Amino acid sequence: EVQLVESGGGLVQPGGSLRLSCAASGFTVSSNYMSWVRQAPGKGLEWVSVIYSGGSTYYADSVKGRFTISRDNSKNTLYLQMNSLRAEDTAVYYCARDKVGATVYWGQGTLVTVSS
Amino acid sequence: DIQMTQSPSSLSASVGDRVTITCQASQDISNYLNWYQQKPGKAPKLLIYDASNLETGVPSRFSGSGSGTDFTFTISSLQPEDIATYYCQQSIFTFGPGTKVDIK
Numbered sequence: 616e617v618q619l620v621e622s623g624g625g626l627v628q629p630g631g632s633l634r635l636s637c638a639a640s641g642f643t644v645s646s647n648y649m650s651w652v653r654q655a656p657g658k659g660l661e662w663v664s665v666i667y668s669g670g671s672t673y674y675a676d677s678v679k680g681r682f683t684i685s686r687d688n689s690k691n692t693l694y695l696q697m698n699s700l701r702a703e704d705t706a707v708y709y710c711a712r713d714k715v716g717a718t719v720y721w722g723q724g725t726l727v728t729v730s731s
Numbered sequence: 732d733i734q735m736t737q738s739p740s741s742l743s744a745s746v747g748d749r750v751t752i753t754c755q756a757s758q759d760i761s762n763y764l765n766w767y768q769q770k771p772g773k774a775p776k777l778l779i780y781d782a783s784n785l786e787t788g789v790p791s792r793f794s795g796s797g798s799g800t801d802f803t804f805t806i807s808s809l810q811p812e813d814i815a816t817y818y819c820q821q822s823i824f825t826f827g828p829g830t831k832v833d834i835k
Contacts, residue, residue, distance in 0.1 A: 717765040721774035
């Protein structure tokens, strides 16, 4: 069974950093396209970043240069390093596995709050 | 970057009604269009991929069509459990703003 469990969310001050983790089971992270998607409180879904099975990475313009997606194959875990955080980065962050050109499997989400 | 729009932003319909949501891409995306259902406090659920393919286990009252820049999502007979927000998505990237569906 595919499972994705995010962790690492919390309260951080503007300008601070946070690293989100997504522990996967039931499949191999490095063999799949893996994404981060976020949702600000009461707002819609926003695609954040993707890492392809070959290692290529892509980012939404809103986070480019501040966020870094990576994976640890030995731990079968996906990460999102978030630096220079802003109030507008406040959101629930979902880890997801992509398949057949769609985001098929989703974690439960972890809340990141950027506030002083 | 490709932008996605959806209409309407919200709708209210009766149980058994046919419900239609449209999604438009700012440029040709072929059939790389997905539809998701999200209920409050839950992660999104994939319903339709590649514009018209029903994800395994999804009821057949849900359907999708379109290609290029214009797409349509239909619920043939609205059920109480279909109350949710629906999003279109270009491939694995940009999402539309969502359509909130309520029961009248």
